Amino acid sequence: MTLTLTAVIVWLIIGAVAGWLAGLIMRGAGFGLIGNIVVGIVGAVIGGWVFAQFGIIMEGIIGQIIGAVVGAVILLFIIGLIKRA
Template structure:
């Protein structure tokens, strides 16, 4: 069950980050991939800053922040 929640969290975080950064999502699979990679990056960033995320909403915020940073870094590389 936690794997399904992890995928849902990744999809939501990827969709939110896509809407924040470029105004639309990336499709279901793209959102999941961006959200999962973003959650790893967000976990690293939050721990480096000494922050912690609790619960589903906290995890969603952390993953979304990480996904936004990921999309920002990708946009810098593409230029």
């Protein structure tokens, strides 16, 4: 599979949207563009793994955003637990 410029841009946009939404859900604010992208991309990996464990395949842009947001919320929850400890 080749990674085209368009695919990278879509990947970054999904990461930014997912990170921003997760920030709103978990803390009421986003983390800036770069922070949102990082949280969203890591969240997409976590969300993809979690949904795969349940046999759920998230297809399309909306499905990918939902999976990334769920994963990003999980990531932020875990980070919050670590910060409190």
